[in-house]
Amino acid sequence: MLLETKKLQVSYGRIEAVDQVSVSVEAGEVVAVLGANGAGKSSLLNAIYGLVGARGGEVYFEGKKLPARSTHARIKSGLALVPEGRRILVSLTVDENLRLGAYGRRDTSNLEDDLDAIYGRFSNLRDRRHMLASALSGGEQQMLAIGRSLMAKPALLMLDEPSLGLSPKLVGELFELLRELNEDGLSILLVEQNTHKALQLAHRSYVLELGRCVAAGTPDELLRHGKIAEAYLGHSNEVTH
């Protein structure tokens, strides 16, 4: 077991954002977390990453219990997060943003190669590498956020709605990239609103509702679960008005 949360609890004041949620990611696995707005998906990732304090429960990574609220330690042990809202450093250039992605990384020998690989993936970024990140378009910022997290060379990558703001073509490419990375051994914990794509990629997934885990299983199992499928997959796709 690569990552495991045990009865994780996050609350803001009296709001229980994450209520006793236990999820796990095996090495080499892609796990998706689904749920409506405000279900607590981001809170779950943030708590795993140590950005918000958990009120209860534990997080284990590679069998070791992670200390509360130490992002630094998590990155050192191989976690990376593409945060919700991109969190680009707008006063730095694209290149500097990417380089900072490798900040916590021990082995910096292939840094330039990795940088080139990312520029190869996202040509928009290559063209703008010396521009301030503030000038990037929304989608370009999203690419930068993803690229930056890849620079860390993590063992487990957590992505919070990575397809947000990307063009359909790039969404396709992004999921292709994630699949390739996964095949190369990267484990992935994915929060996505693009449920179809997420379920195509994921080996297993969890569904959160008002902070609670209400369903879990393989994509097939979930798709068979009528109510869930309707709520999160938008069965009535062809809207007629």
Added chain:
Amino acid sequence: DDELVLGYVTAKTGPFVSLAKTNEIAAQMAVDEINANGGINGKKLRLETFDSAGKPEQAVVGVRTLAKDKNVLGIIGPFSSSEARVAFPIAERLKVVTMSMASSAPRLAEPFKYAFRNTSNEGYMFAQLMKILAEESIPSNNAAIAYATDDTISKVMGTAVFPAIFEKTGTDVKAVVTFKLSAFDFSPQVSQLVSKPTDLVAVGAPPEQAIKLVTELRRQGHEGRLVAGSTIAAPDLPERMGKAGNNTTLPTTFFANLNDRTKAFSEVFGRRARAEGERTLPAQFDAATYDIVLFFAHAMEQANVTGDPGKLEDERAAIRDHLAAMRNFPALEGEISFDPDGDALKPVYIVEIRDGEWNLLGAQPLEQ
């Protein structure tokens, strides 16, 4: 009660604690001595203290508190001109005598009937200084003036007192430079002075600025004698100026080695100050505060005050009248009278720093 209470507004915190704080030792010495001699009109004298932290608004709070809540017969203090300026009007309104020991800005007490100051006239004092320089045939043919522009008394020294008196003594003023109280770098001013060397450099400033100026003068090689008003008369000036301070000459209203009484005072003061961990040399403001207690005690005695809260207003007025009428009172600082403005007229001592020590050049008793 068999107590007579005097209020005392002082600064126990804030920017000039070092000058003001020891005043309390002197004031308490006076009170203790009076009480040891049987008190006033058979009653013990007591001080009621209020800390103004050197802030004008707080000085007003002090006067109000002491006058209205503590029913004091008179108030000693406040220390600085800024405080006295706002404290005097309120004291006038509350009809209680306030006597400051250090606020030497000109004509501060003039508009008020209840405001007094045990400070001396700088113009008179500096004239005495020049007279004694001449008597001692110390070269004083030409002079430069340096003063702080943002401090009332310093500016008065620089723009009125020094020029007028140099005019009278025929001293040639070759340069005038100015600085701000907050200045720490005097190199531009001194470079100007160095280019026209003079026998004297007259400085209108508090002690700190005089120390900085003299240090810089010597660094740039100016050898002129520093002369000043009593504003820079800090007792530990010789030590604080170091070698650079040699020959510095100034007038003061208190000289510790003057006579047996001042020596005795200095000794007791030193003992008490050491016990409290303060500066052991009495400053002129310490002596002035000591004398203020004596003035009040004398006036209270004369006015036969009882301390009865019912008669407070009358007794305060009586104290004021007796203070205003005081002539040639044998105080620690010498024989002292009050002029119609409420300012003290007192003797002047001209002192000079020589080898790290104060040295009396001459004394000038009060000219009525």
Added chain:
Amino acid sequence: MSGYVEGILVILLLNVIFAYAVYWPLAAGQLNLGVAGFVGIGAYVSAYASNEFGIPPYIACVGAGFVAFALALVIAVPVLRTKGIYLALATFAFGQVLQSLFLNLEIVGGAAGYPVISYIGVGGIAVCTAAVFLITAFLDRTRFGLNMVAVHDDEAVSDLFGINVRAYQALAFALGAGFAGFGGALYGHHFSYIEPQNYSILFSISIVLFVLLGGTQTVVGPLVGAAFFTLLPEVLRGSEEWRYAIFAVCIIVIMIPRPQGLITSDQLSALRQFLVRDRLREERHG
């Protein structure tokens, strides 16, 4: 009233006015470190008007407030070209220039200061302070206050929604300056003496401290801050020379859990929610 209470009350009331003088610019995101200069303008204008032309003190005070307001509107044009710390420093520099102007203005006494003849007592000041507070509280509840928050949080979006950002920033700056001038005038008439040394950067900073400590997000913040700054040293009077050191420690310790100040808008809305929340919760999740 006891003399002590009266004395402290006057200081408190004036500090409250000064706090609102700093509050308004801060509400629009400007740190005015030159507020002492505007206090001085008010004090001198009002003192001069009442001394030389016999204008009744209250009218002189209000008039002085308007003079400071007008001056601030004019100076706001170049000052508002700057932002953030640059703006703070520009106002600081302006305050220093004003102070040296007072020092050199011999018709109002220069360095020697200037006596003020007509007197305003504690009662008058209390009424004036209440007026300043009510004006502030009222404005805060209007669209003016609403738009001010919008300008503070996001200039670009405010502009797109039709708010004249520059005008709001200039008004906030000038309104603060007007209050500063008004407070300064009252100070002069109460303490009967004004001198340039009063209007230093240290004075400006101390007022800014009240407001930041009290909290800039709500109207009551500055009031609480001014009260705290005025009364805590009084409470600590017994600690003699340690007084201000202890005071400083209190400030540091308070800011640790409450960096946004003692009173914040979250807190107030949480309080309100606490009173009405359960119904809302049910509605939402029901």
Added chain:
Amino acid sequence: MADQPILSLDCVSKSFGGLNVIKNLSFDVRCGQRTALIGPNGAGKSTVFNLISGVFPVNSGRISVNGNDITNVPSRKRMKLGVSRSFQNIRLVQHLSVLENVLVGQTPRVTSLGDILYPIRMTSGSHWQCEAMEVLERAGLAAFARDHVGNLPYGVQKQIEIARALLGGADILLLDEPAAGLNPQETEDLSTRLHQIADSGTTIVVVEHDMQFVGAFCEYVVVLNFGEMIAEGTPQEVRRDPHVIEAYLGSDVA
């Protein structure tokens, strides 16, 4: 009337530094037409919105709304002339409640000093407040009215932005990626809601990457690539356009 363009861009160009972001772009939006502006990332869609709302000046070309040339009108006054917008990255006023944020949206219609100095945050009965509450209710946000916006779920914040933009009384609503971050169910709700708004007479222009949403909601689509229009037409038409597939949709959507 319906044929007359309510918004028209005429040879508009914009460059940043040396980078030509919009190149001689011209297109019209007809009154009441639900239009989408789509294109790859960095194509210049948000920039077009920024030019229309006046965040940046154009380098050349003309923009007109309702037949008025607004090219040189300051951004602050454009909402009064009929264009209102939401933002790709949520830009709500953090220190205000939901209701107050929506009240800010009314600013372009507030003209009298009396309205500016009316204690609107103290009372709840004014017509401004009633109107704002009504819009919130219709968006299903009434329960959040008094909450601070900062901590609300992303989807809710997006809807507040739309409500705020709506209250300016503008004829044209520019929505930058309104469906981003919403799940399919929520996207459907949004679509329904926008249909209502459009039916009440507001012209809606969206920038959106969710083709499902574009297909369901829009009548007309303009496709940008590198600042130039590469296709326009109905959703069905552009979906089949090989240029669009190549540059934007990618093979698997087609």
Added chain:
Amino acid sequence: MLEQQLINGLMLGGIYVLVAVAFTLTIGILNFLNFSIPGIFMLSGVFTWFLLKSGVHWALALAGAIAIGAAASFVVERFTYRWMRSSDHYVPLVSSMGFLILFENLVLVQWGSDLQRVVTPFADLNIRPGSLVISIPQLVSLVLAVCLVAGLQQLLQRTQMGRALRAIAENATTAEILGIGVVSLVPAVFVIGGLFAALGGMLFALNYQQVHPFMGEEVALKGISAMVIGGMGNVWGSVLGGLLIGIVEVLSIHFLNADFVDFTVYGLLLLILFFKPTGLLGASKIVREKF
């Protein structure tokens, strides 16, 4: 005489430069308005006096004074920045001012408000080429400031640490997400800033041979002005601003008089800001998030 005045101005500017750099390190780099710097400057000055007076060997005394300044700065970080990052830029003003008040009052309680005379073990701390006088401590502070600034500039622009610092300045939480050890890097910046301020205070004490509890304030006001004139975050700007203020101050005393010093120095600051709202060398672009 004018040559001497120019030297005076440059030397005075050197002190401002050190303080300006100390400011720019926390404001320009960390976006943290740190008003404890005058307090640190003063502490190290006062300790220079105290240690020398207590008979400690001069080398030890000077090192000790600087160490105390740096340590004080470390303590300041512990109780301020750590708790209030990512709030409005002026919020830290309060508690850092709190530290200034605290430091001043602690010295006040311990040693009083008097100006204390620093007795140095050196006979004459000046070099005197011809009729000119140049103070060695001031010369040292100028040269040192320029060298340190050059190094610092390299560090900030070229290294991963520099990028990390700029990341923290923009958004500490984002920096944390990237694994930047905010809790270890920031104290380092404070300590470096403290070193600059302390060095300034120590050299001030040696040069002017005077210390007192409020000695930091005036210098700090000029130092912060120097930083702003030069442009925040740009360390060379601080050098330029410091020297400019020093020279303007000296020349206005020379040609006008002390009354005009504030007029000219702060008037200059005001004018520069009116025409160049981000300082002489400051970035003219204000970075903001895109719509």
